[in-house]
Amino acid sequence: MSEPSTDQVAQLTRAFERFTRRFKVAEAAAAAENALNALDAQSLVCVAEAPGCGVGDVARRLGVATTxxxxxxxxLVRRxxxxxxxxxxxxxAVALTATAKGQQVVDEQREAYRAACRMMLAALQGQERVELIRLTEKIADAGDAGQV
Structure with missing residues (x-):
C-alpha cells in the first residue's frame, strides 16, 4: 500500500476538522445541559456501557491516568x-454504575450524535452513504487493532 501524499493528508485533515466539529458541538450541547466537561461526559458513557466496571477500567479505556x-x-458521583x-x-473493589439520571444524560448525548450522523448522511445519496459507512468502519477497525 502506498503512502498518502502531503496534499491528501491536508485535504483529509480539513475535512475531518469540519466533520468532527459537528460531533464536538453535539457532545458539548448534550454535556452543557448537565455542566459536564468532555472527560466527565466520556467517563459517564464508559460507565453506562460497562456497569460494574472499576475506575481503572474506565481510565484504561479512555487512556488517562487513574488519578x-x-x-x-x-x-460524576457528586452530581x-x-x-x-x-x-x-x-x-x-469499587463497582461503578450509571444512575437513572446518568443514563438519561448518556441517552441524550447519543441522540445528539445520531442527529449529527443523520445530518451528514442526508448530504449523500444511497450508495455514497453505504460507502461512507464502510470506509468509516474500516478506519475505526484499523484503529481498534492498533494500526492507526
Missing part, C-alpha cells in the same frame, strides 16, 4: 450521575 479518572468519577458500590465478592 485523573478518580477525580472525574468523584465529580448523582454515577454510583459506587462494593461487590460482595471483593469488598476492596
Amino acid at each position: 485523573t479518572m478518580s477525580s472525574a468519577i468523584d465529580r 448523582g450521575l454515577v454510583e459506587r458500590r462494593r461487590p460482595e465478592s471483593n469488598r476492596r
